[in-house]
Amino acid sequence: MDVNLAASLTQVLRLDDASQVGHARRVVQKLAEQHGFAPTDAGRAAIVATELSSNVLKHAEQGELHVRVLAHGEQCGIELVAVDRAKGFDLPSCLVDGYSTGGTQGIGLGAVSRLAQVFDVHADAGGAVVLARLYPQEHPARDLRIGVSHHSLHDDPACGDTWHVALGEQRLSALVIDGLGHGEEAERAAKAGAHAFAQDPFRAPEQLLGELHHAMAGTRGGAVAIAQYQGVSDKLDFIGIGNIGATLVGGERPRGLASHPGIVGGQYRKGQVFDYAHVKGNLLIMFSDGLQSRWNLQIYPGLAHRHPAVIAAVLHRDFCRGRDDVTVLVIDLETVHG
Ligand SMILES: [Mn+2]
Structure with a gap:
């Protein structure tokens, strides 16, 4: 399920x-x-x-x-x-x-x-x-090794960033959206995209991106990144438009995942799926541009082995720019294997 x-x-x-x-x-x-x-x-x-x-x-x-x-x-x-x-x-x-x-x-x-x-x-x-x-004692949920630090600028009730993660049998699909700017209009754009994503998060990434583009038309639009991990083939597909950072940590060196320029819901020239093999046990870290991109987990002894919610909080503490909404989503891909 x-x-x-x-x-x-x-x-x-x-x-x-x-x-x-x-x-x-x-x-x-x-x-x-x-x-x-x-x-x-x-x-x-x-x-x-x-x-x-x-x-x-x-x-x-x-x-x-x-x-x-x-x-x-x-x-x-x-x-x-x-x-x-x-x-x-x-x-x-x-x-x-x-x-x-x-x-x-x-x-x-x-x-x-x-x-x-x-x-x-x-x-x-x-x-x-x-x-x-x-969790409630009587019906404890299975804890997922997925952590998020998700803040609006000045703790505004409206947030222009949003995210969604769907976890299925041996597979995972993750979304981060940064609606242009911040405040209510940015939130409207981001929510329109997240709503479209949630209908069926395991559709092919190009198709999903097309549907988000359609759903976000008429809003300000925003930056979008989608990552899908298949546990059986141990492969991660990534598609991104605009400034959502994404990094795989856990291999010999961190791998940055590539996005194309543009605005989903506005204009972009092309979306392209990149795939990354042998990522089992890696951390997938996706973040909006409210976070500086120059972080490096290796400077924190032992941090990569902590719960992803701890990692998200440390990166937010040390690299939040403080002038935009910010999202840091950290997923231990091992969680897909149960
Ligand atoms: Mn932003």
Whole structure:
């Protein structure tokens, strides 16, 4: 059965004062309840939000909690990512129960790792990123090694970037769209394309691109990239128009995937499918131009082996331009093989 991951924006909660811990807890609890979490599951999410936020204040004095709904078809999860830029994150200490307490309510990251179905950490000289994903206890979704950092400029409710991932039997189809500019008109363009894509994400890439072009006509248009991976033949097809970056990481050296210039929904001369063989176990990273393209995962020891949601958060933290919407989609192609 195919699983569709629909776009959901990353909500950023700033943490630089103890009062914001309570705010983070309330936001997360409410979000969980709104997405069908039972009271005990929503309470669990709230505790994790409290702990991650308290830990940021204790260890870094300031940072952010990134909150996103994981919309996997009918099932929902909640993703929390604590992001800071402080040096000297001490994971072993943070995992000890009671470390973050200061004699109050804290129970430490050790408890977070037990309360969340997915827990992962990357820490280096640039700071720390701590991931927790929570699913309802009774119907836990299979966690997918797919991560996204998806932000609108200035946290505007409208976002000109969007994305979609469909996962089927031994195959995957991923889309990133950057509607021209930002704001509501850009969002309209991007959503028109994503809607057309979602009708049948496994059509041939040239055909999909044609259908997105048609669906986005009459809007501002935008940049589009589509990647399709076939697990059986271990081959990735890529087609792109405009400025969506895409890189395969995990081979001898990173491979950049080629796009042609133009505007989907406006004008482009040609779309061309490029195929890339022997990519099993690689990371596929697709990103809008709100992210600088000069990043290199190799400068982060061990990061390529962390959960893709951690990788997306680190790249966003360090390479976001801050003047456009930004999307970083990271897919471990191994997830296709179950
Ligand atoms: Mn852009």
